[in-house]
Amino acid sequence: MAGHPQQRHGVSSGLRDRHTELYPTAKVIQARLAAPRRAALLTSLVLGAAVVRALLLPIGDGFSTAVFAASLLAIAVIDGRALRPSPVAGEGATPAWRLAWSVLLGVVVGMLLIGPAITDRLADRPIGDFWSWAAIAAIVASLEETAIRGVLYRHWLAEAGPLAAVAIGAVVFSLIHLPRYGLTALPLDFAVGLALGGLRSVTSRVIPCAVAHTIADWGAWFWA
Numbered sequence: 001m002a003g004h005p006q007q008r009h010g011v012s013s014g015l016r017d018r019h020t021e022l023y024p025t026a027k028v029i030q031a032r033l034a035a036p037r038r039a040a041l042l043t044s045l046v047l048g049a050a051v052v053r054a055l056l057l058p059i060g061d062g063f064s065t066a067v068f069a070a071s072l073l074a075i076a077v078i079d080g081r082a083l084r085p086s087p088v089a090g091e092g093a094t095p096a097w098r099l100a101w102s103v104l105l106g107v108v109v110g111m112l113l114i115g116p117a118i119t120d121r122l123a124d125r126p127i128g129d130f131w132s133w134a135a136i137a138a139i140v141a142s143l144e145e146t147a148i149r150g151v152l153y154r155h156w157l158a159e160a161g162p163l164a165a166v167a168i169g170a171v172v173f174s175l176i177h178l179p180r181y182g183l184t185a186l187p188l189d190f191a192v193g194l195a196l197g198g199l200r201s202v203t204s205r206v207i208p209c210a211v212a213h214t215i216a217d218w219g220a221w222f223w224a
């Protein structure tokens with residue numbers, strides 16, 4: 001009929017021939033269908049990096065950690081979204097005072113995470129070995145947060161909402177530490193993951209999560 005797209009079997013020619021530029025709704029539907037697969041794929045990549053780290057551990061802790069850190073960095077770079085502000089996640093240009101507040105909140109959360117262990121005896125480790133280890137721990141913690149509270153959080157937030165993003169991040173966080181700390185530490189790691197995910201949700205930033213994670217790791221040097 002003149003003035004209307006040709007139809008066959010009740011489907012317009014534009015949709016039948018995949019002319020999605022004529023029907024922007026089709027593009028939206030395709031993107032929504034593809035996004036959960038991408039979120040799941042990225043989640044499996046992060047977990048896979050932890051498995052590779054565990055397999056390489058007999059070669060050396062330093063080497064396995066370097067491969068793990070490089071893998072997380074590669075995931076963040078390939079995804080790209082973790083390196084750009086996301087309006088969906090409440091990100092964007094941030095006043096200096098608000099950024100400082102979020103970092104301060106990260107410090108508070110980090111101190112709360114190590115608080116229960118402060119009453120224990122100090123670990124018998126030489127302080128001279130702390131500084132090089134602390135730098136490596138800060139880098140690895142920041143990359144873990146970039147991958148989990150950056151890449152994964154954004155994708156799961158867009159597809160399943162904040163509760164799912166926080167919960168899935170906590171599950172991934174606990175699983176990637178399973179090979180090193182065992183099943184007994186799994187509930188604690190999951191709780192820490194929930195705290196870091198909540199911090200991400202409140203501040204809309206990855207930086208305070210990295211700060212809290214780093215402080216918790218540093219505290220483990222002295223009290224774990």
